[in-house]
Amino acid sequence: MEFPHFIQAPPVLGNQYAEDRPLRSLLRRILPPEVLSAIEGELWEMGDLAGGELYAMQLEDRLREPTLTQWSAWGERIDRIEVTPLWKRCAEIAPRYGLVAAAYEARFGEWARLHQFALNYLFGPSSDVYTCPLAMTDGAARTLIASQNQALIERALPRLTSRDPRRFWTSGQWMTERIGGSDVSQLETVAIPQSDGSYKLYGKKWFCSAITSDIALVLARPQGNPQGSKGLALFYIETRDANGKLRAIEIDRLKDKLGTRKLPTAELSLKGVPAIPVRGTSDGVRVIAPMLNITRTWNAVMSVAFMRRGIVLARDYARKRVAFSSPLSQKPLHLQTLAEISAQTEAMLHLAFESVAILGRLENGSAQVNDEPLFRMLTPIVKLLTAKSALSAITEVLECFGGAGYIEDTGIPGLLRDVQVLPLWEGTTNVLSLDLIRALRSSEDHLLLWRYADSIARHIQDAELAALAKSALRAMENALAWAHAQGNASLLEASARRLAMTLGRSFAMVLFARHADWSLTHEKDPRSKANALIFGESSFDFAPSASGSLLPLAALDGPPEQALPADAHSAANNSKE
Ligand code: MFK
Helix, strand or coil: CCCCCCCCCCCCCCCCCCCCCHHHHHHHHHHHHHHHHHHHHHHHHHEEEEHCHHHHHHHHHHCEEEEEEECCCCCCEECCCCCCHHHHHHHHHHHHHCCCHHHHHHHHHHHHHHHHHHHHHHHHHHHHCCCHHHHHHHHHHHHHHCCCCCCHHHHHHHHHHHCCCCCCEEEEEEEEECCCCCCCCCCEEEEEEECCCCEEEEEEEECCCCCCCCCCEEEECCCCCCCHHHHCEEEECEEECCCCCCCCEEEEECCCCCCCCCCEEEEEEEEEEEEEECCCCHHHHHHHHHHHHHHHHHHHHHHHHHHHHHHHHHHHHHCCCCCCCHHHCCHHHHHHHHHHHHHHHHHHHHHHHHHHHHHHHHHHHHCCHHHHHHHHHHHHHHHHHEEEEEEEHHHHHHHHHHHHCCCCCCHHHHHHHHHHHCCCCCCCCCHHHHHHHHHHCCCCCCCCHHHHHHHHHHHCCHHHHHHHHHHHHHHHHHHHHHHHCCCHHHHHCCCCEEEEEHHHHHHHHHHHHHHHHHHHHHCCCCCHHHHHHHHHCCCCCCCCCCCCCHHHHHHCCCHHHHHCCCCCCHHHHHCCC
């Protein structure tokens, strides 16, 4: 006998550009109409690939992972990596759509970065993190340009920025060793000078993402250089010889990671790898800094892209899933949950793409006076806040699916695993908070970010949006003034994350209010404003860290109650997370 049985309709994706109201509205506001119409065809195509072919491959191919074969049947060391079919497809698509190249082509001037990142924003969530090698390739191209090393520029740049899949090279970024990922000052890899001015690298690299790369930028200490990070130099290596054989590199094993499992990440032994200094034989961290700032910008854009993927799936599901006699999309509390994810996502979109717009101006000679220090201080803020927002948003998205969100073959848990890496790589939240302090200290104007935000907020017409921007500006000003005046270095350090979060959320609020105001006037569309008001419901007030004596008590569960210092109770009452 047949029993009636219910089959739940799964969430589906449409064209990811066509359906992305916030992205399309943002591009309409920023780009000159002729630039938008020149690139829109590609955006539609990428939207189609992302919601269609690539997403289908991603679901189909869910269980397959890259493999490492270290030995041939006859005992030869071969260290062959086999990547997934989706990665092979992405390796064709990436150069064809100029996912790196678009940033280096002159035709769109200062809009080149927006063009490139809009394409990657659409592509990323359907690529199984193929954006990782692309980010590093972009970072390597920018670092080589900044180095002014003409020989390396001529050799590698045309490859890194090629649109031809047969010529396109990707780059790795080999920094991390067993001794450290955040503090690289004690790295152990040594560079031995050769008679022709080149070097050979010996050591172990512990966390090398996208190990299929053609070249890598590698930190190592030239023999005889002093300890500490200033004694490190940045080297350029080509990973394989003309026969495709690794050059004195052994792949010891692939990392067994929580997420990004389609991305082959490896531990390496460097056994005399031929290397060329990128710029001088010291100060390698400073030389690689352009790469860090580019990959951190990628990280931010990908964080928002993942948030967008999550909200799109959750919204579609809410229309289909019926519980307690009506679709989830008709339930006030579920709508509120979706609205909060949506508002967060749109706020982070404006934050990340403001960084992208500034980067575009900096690289294309149309920079405003303060764009350089602005980009320097915004990069850590934007990276850390978007990454944390992606984690919390995707956690909510899982819950929007109930138990199904916890089940692997829906494809939803993979999203959560992949976003877990975003706060971690390219500088953890705390390391970036400290980087912000460094960037603020190096700026001549401690209120620079506030001044930039203020110049934006001044043009907002809508009263509610203007009021939100005003309170966000006040929070920014207070936080920046507090940090500037702070003489207690350990209190400043302990407060660095709150400072970064406050500045990031407040600045995002100002940017969001500006866009919503523009959209009301120019598109007669109230949706950005609705999202901005919901985002604005969160507070922007900055509170410094708990007092120095209270911190170890709370953080380390330190001395017992009776040992509490006299000011601890009042500090506890005044402190606010
Ligand atoms: C989806 C796309 C995502 C793409 C992912 C790609 C996968 C890659 C996987 C990885 O995660 S690779 C490893 C990433 N590792 C890091 O990001 C390192 C994190 N640690 C830091 O960022 C530390 O703050 C740092 C290593 C930079 C500390 O090193 P130091 O040498 O103790 O720092 P110091 O002395 O402050 O900086 C040295 C110089 O560099 C200074 O310049 P000066 O010599 O002129 O004084 C700094 O101003 C400069 N500098 C440091 N960070 C900078 C910078 N300049 C500009 N921008 C920055 N961000």
